[in-house]
Amino acid sequence: MDQLLTEIVDKYNYWLYVVLMMIGFYAMIGKRNLVKKLLGMNIFQTAIILFYVSTGVKRGGQIPILDKYAALSHGVDASQIINPLPHVLMLTAIVVSVSVTGVALAILVRIYREYGTLEEDEILEKIRS
Amino acid sequence: MTATNLHLYVMVAPLLSAFAVNLLGRRNRTWIGPIAVGALSFSTIGALLTMQRVWQHGAYRYTVGNWKPPYGIELVIDPLSALMLLLVSTVALIATVGALKSVEQELPGRDHLFFTLYLILVAGLLGLVMTGDAFNLYVLLEITSITTYGLIAMGRGRAPLASFNYIIMGSIGACFYLLGAGYLYILTGTLNMADIASILPGLQSHAAMATAFGFMIVGLWVKMAFFPLHNWLPNAYSLAPTGAGMMIAPLMTKVTVYLMIRIMFSVFSPEYTFFAHAGVQSGIVWVASLAILCASALALAQRNLRRMLTYILVAEVGYMVGGVWLANSTGMTGAVLHIVNDALMTLCLFLAAAAIIYRTGSLDFDRLTGLYRRMPLTMAAFTVGAFSMIGVPPTCGFFSKWYLILGAVEAGHWEFVAALLLSSLINAVLFFRIIEIAYFKPAPQPTSGGVLAGEAPLMLLKPLLLTAFALIVVGISSGPLVSQIIRLALPAGFAP
Numbered sequence: 001m002d003q004l005l006t007e008i009v010d011k012y013n014y015w016l017y018v019v020l021m022m023i024g025f026y027a028m029i030g031k032r033n034l035v036k037k038l039l040g041m042n043i044f045q046t047a048i049i050l051f052y053v054s055t056g057v058k059r060g061g062q063i064p065i066l067d068k069y070a071a072l073s074h075g076v077d078a079s080q081i082i083n084p085l086p087h088v089l090m091l092t093a094i095v096v097s098v099s100v101t102g103v104a105l106a107i108l109v110r111i112y113r114e115y116g117t118l119e120e121d122e123i124l125e126k127i128r129s
Numbered sequence: 130m131t132a133t134n135l136h137l138y139v140m141v142a143p144l145l146s147a148f149a150v151n152l153l154g155r156r157n158r159t160w161i162g163p164i165a166v167g168a169l170s171f172s173t174i175g176a177l178l179t180m181q182r183v184w185q186h187g188a189y190r191y192t193v194g195n196w197k198p199p200y201g202i203e204l205v206i207d208p209l210s211a212l213m214l215l216l217v218s219t220v221a222l223i224a225t226v227g228a229l230k231s232v233e234q235e236l237p238g239r240d241h242l243f244f245t246l247y248l249i250l251v252a253g254l255l256g257l258v259m260t261g262d263a264f265n266l267y268v269l270l271e272i273t274s275i276t277t278y279g280l281i282a283m284g285r286g287r288a289p290l291a292s293f294n295y296i297i298m299g300s301i302g303a304c305f306y307l308l309g310a311g312y313l314y315i316l317t318g319t320l321n322m323a324d325i326a327s328i329l330p331g332l333q334s335h336a337a338m339a340t341a342f343g344f345m346i347v348g349l350w351v352k353m354a355f356f357p358l359h360n361w362l363p364n365a366y367s368l369a370p371t372g373a374g375m376m377i378a379p380l381m382t383k384v385t386v387y388l389m390i391r392i393m394f395s396v397f398s399p400e401y402t403f404f405a406h407a408g409v410q411s412g413i414v415w416v417a418s419l420a421i422l423c424a425s426a427l428a429l430a431q432r433n434l435r436r437m438l439t440y441i442l443v444a445e446v447g448y449m450v451g452g453v454w455l456a457n458s459t460g461m462t463g464a465v466l467h468i469v470n471d472a473l474m475t476l477c478l479f480l481a482a483a484a485i486i487y488r489t490g491s492l493d494f495d496r497l498t499g500l501y502r503r504m505p506l507t508m509a510a511f512t513v514g515a516f517s518m519i520g521v522p523p524t525c526g527f528f529s530k531w532y533l534i535l536g537a538v539e540a541g542h543w544e545f546v547a548a549l550l551l552s553s554l555i556n557a558v559l560f561f562r563i564i565e566i567a568y569f570k571p572a573p574q575p576t577s578g579g580v581l582a583g584e585a586p587l588m589l590l591k592p593l594l595l596t597a598f599a600l601i602v603v604g605i606s607s608g609p610l611v612s613q614i615i616r617l618a619l620p621a622g623f624a625p
Contacts, residue, residue: 028297037293041300048304052311086314089264093307096271103275104296107282110289127287 013054020047032120034111038104045097049090056086135182136191136206139175139214140255142168143221147248154241161244162229169222169251176215183211184614190261190323198261199321205261205395209465209618213258213387220379220472221251223592224480228372230588231483235370236283243283247376250276254384263310263320263396266388267303270352274299277381280373281365291364298351298361305348312341313396322395330398334405342402345392353385353446356420363439371483374435378442379475383468386449390464393453403456410456411542417451418548420444425555434492435482437559438475441518444552445471451545452533458619460536465615466607467529470517473603474526477514477596481507484585484593497563498570504584508567510597515560517600520553525604532611 008015024047027040061082108118115123146168153160183189188207192198206214228247232240253273260266278299282292314320316337317328332338347358354362366378393402403410421444428440449471452464482492484507489496501508517524530549537545584590603610 025301028301034293037297041297044304045300048307048311051308055311055315086311089320092264092268096268096275096303099275100271100278100296100300103278103282104293107278107289107293107296110282111293114289123290127290 013057014051017047017051017054020044020050034108034118034120038101038108041104042097042101045093045100049093049097052086052090052093056083058082133191135175136179136204136214136259137193139172139179139218140252140259142171142175143248143255144252147245147252150248151241151245154244158233158240161240165225165229165244165248166222168248169218169225172218172251172255173215173222176211176218179206180211180215183208184617199319199324202265203261203321203323204259205322206259207618208614209387209390210258212465212469212614212618213384214255216469216472217251217254217258217380217384220476221254221376223596224376224379224476226592227375227480227483227589230586231375231487232370232372234487235372239283243280243370243372246276246279247373250280250376254380257384257388261322261395263313263322263325265320266391267307267310270306270388271303273381273384274303274352277373277377280377281369283373284368284370286368287364288368288370291361291368295361295365298358302348302351302358305344305351307348309341309343309345309348312337312344316341322391325396326398329396329401334401338401339406342392342397345396346389349385349389349392350450353382353389353450354443355446355450356416356424356443359420359424359443359446362443363436366439366442367433367435371479371486375476375479375483378439378479379472382442382446383449383472386446386453386464386468389450390453399456403454410454413454414451414537414540414542414545417447417454418542418544420447421451421548421552425552425559428559429555432494434485434494434497434563435479438478438482441556441559442475445475448530448533448549448552451548452536455533455536455540455542455545457536457539459532459539461619462611462615463529463532463534463536465618466532466611469610470525470529470600470603473596473600474514474517477510477593477600478518480589480593480596481511481514484589485511487585487589488583494563494566497567500567506590507585507593510593512564513597513600515556515564517604519556519560523604524600525607526600528604528607 021044024040024042024044028037028044031037031040058079058081060080062080064081064084066076111123112118115126117123146164149164150161153164183206188205190198191204191206193202193204196202225247232243236243250273253269253276256269257266257273260269278292278296281295282289310320313325316332316335317325319325319328329338351358366374369377393399424440424444424447428437428444431437431440445467449464449467452460452467455461485497485500485504486492488504513524517526520527520530530553534546534549537543537549585593
C-alpha cells in the first residue's frame with residue numbers, strides 16, 4: 001500500500017492525465033447531451049496535451065534559451081534545459097483540437113436549427129416520429 | 130521543376146487548387162471543373178512518374194526544407210507508398226469527374242465550398258501516404274478527418290448528426306494514436322519513423338512499448354472502422370452527399386489500413402508485431418473473421434443500397450486487417466492487392482449508386498425496380514462491381530481473395546478461410562437480390578412528377594464505365610501486378 005502510494009506520488013503527472021482522460025472519455029461516451037460530449041472531447045484532448053508537456057519537464061530545468069556567451073564559455077549542460085519539442089508539438093495539437101471544436105460547434109448549430117434541441121434522446125425521438 | 134521534387138508537386142497541386150477553386154469558383158462555377166480535374170490529372174501523372182522512378186531506382190527519402198532527419202520532417206517514397214500515391218490520385222480523379230455532376234444537382238450554389246474541402250482532403254490523403262514522421266502523420270490524419278467531417282455534414286437531414294458522431298469517434302481514434310506516439314517519443318526521443326525503428330530493437334520489450342503499439346493500432350482501427358469500432362461509419366457514409374461518398378468511401382479506410390501496415394512494419398518490426406506477444410496475432414485474425422461475418426450479416430438486414438454498401442465496406446476492412454495479421458507474405462500480398470482492388474470496387478459501386486440516385490432520387494430497394502431497362506449501361510457496370518465484390522474470376526476481387534485464402538491456409542487459420550468463403554456467399558445473396566429486383570420486377574408506372582428518364586448524364590456514366598473496365602483489366606493483370614509491384618512493396622525481411 002505504502003509502495004503504491006509513493007509510486008502514485010512520484011508519477012503524479014501521469015496519474016493526473018489518466019484521471020482527466022477518463023473523465024473526458026466518460027463524458028464522450030456516457031453523456032446524452034451533445035455539448036457535454038464535445039466538452040468531454042476537449043477534456044480528453046487537453047489531458048493528452050498535459051501528458052506531452054509533462055514529459056518535457058526536468059527538475060530544476062531552465063527555459064531552452066541559451067545565453068550565447070555563457071554557452072561559449074561553459075558549454076551547455078543538457079540536463080539543465082527543458083526539452084522544448086513536446087511543447088512545440090502540442091502547439092500543433094492545440095491548433096488541431098481548436099479546429100475540430102470549431103467544426104463540431106458549427107455542426108451543433110446546424111443540428112439545433114434542424115431539431116430544436118441538443119439532447120440525443122429527443123433528437124432520436126424526433127427522427128423516429 | 131525538377132524530378133527530385135516530383136512527389137511533392139503531386140501533393141501540392143490539389144492543395145493549391147483548393148484555394149483557387151474557392152476564389153474563382155465563388156465568382157463563376159464553370160471554373161471549378163477544369164481546375165479540380167486539371168490539378169488531379171497533374172497529380173495522377175506525377176504519381177505515375179514517381180511510381181516509375183521508384184520502380185527503376187528503388188525507394189528514396191526526401192527531406193522537406195533540407196532539415197536533415199531525424200530533426201526535420203521526412204517523406205518516404207518506397208514501392209508501397211508509390212503504389213498508394215498512384216491509387217489515391219487515380220481514384221480521386223475519377224471520383225471528381227462524377228462528383229462534379231452530382232454536386233451540381235445536390236448542393237446548388239455551394240459547390241465551390243464542397244470542392245475546396247474535397248481537394249484539401251485529397252492533399253491530406255496524399256500526404257498521409259508519403260510521410261515518414263509519426264507526429265506529421267497525426268496532423269495529416271486530422272486534416273483528412275476535419276475535411277471529411279465538413280463534407281459529410283453537407284448532406285441533408287440526419288447528416289449533421291452522423292457527422293457529429295463521427296467527430297467524437299474520430300477524435301478518440303486520433304487521440305489514441307497521438308498518445309501512442311507520445312509513449313514512443315518518451316522511449317526513443319525521436320519522432321522519425323526510420324529512427325524509431327532503428328532504436329526500438331535495442332530496448333528490451335518494455336511495457337511502455339506495448340502500450341504505444343496498442344494505442345496506435347487501436348486508434349487507427351477506430352479510424353478505419355474495424356468491426357467492433359465501426360458504429361460511426363454506416364451512418365456517416367450513407368448520409369454524406371453522394372459526391373463526397375464516392376471519394377471518401379473508397380479512400381479513407383484503405384489509406385488507414387496502409388497506415389496500419391506502416392506502423393506495424395516501418396516503426397515496429399514484423400518480429401515485434403507478430404511474435405513478441407504470442408496470442409495477440411492469432412487473436413486479431415479471429416476478431417477479423419468475426420468482423421467479416423458480423424458486418425456481412427448486418428449488410429443483409431439493410432433495405433437501402435448505399436447503407437448495404439457501407440456495411441460491406443466494414444466487412445472489407447476485416448479482410449484487409451485479417452490479411453495483414455496472418456503474418457505471412459501470401460496473406461500480406463493479398464491484403465495489399467485487396468487495398469487496390471477494394472478501392473476500385475467501392476469506387477465503382479458508389480459511382481453506380483450516385484448515377485442511380487441522380488435519376489431516381491432514392492436508393493431504397495423498392496425504388497430500384499426495372500432499373501435494367503431504364504439504365505442498362507449503369508446497371509451493367511454495377512453488375513461488374515458486384516461480381517468483383519463477390520469474387521467472380523475475371524474481375525479483380527477474385528484474385529485478392531484467392532491470395533487471402535491461400536495465406537490463411539498457409540498460416541493454418543481455418544476460421545479466416547471460413548469467414549472469407551461465407552462472406553463471399555453472403556455478398557452473392559446481397560447482390561443477386563438487387564439484380565433480381567432491378568432486372569425481373571417490372572418498372573413502376575410513371576406517376577405524376579416521377580422521374581423515369583434513362584441513363585445518367587455522361588459525366589457520371591463515363592467514369593463509371595471506366596472503373597468497371599478497370600476492374601476487369603486489373604483482375605486480368607493481377608499476376609504481373611503482384612510479381613512486379615506488390616512483391617517490391619512488401620516490407621523488408623518479409624518477402625518470401
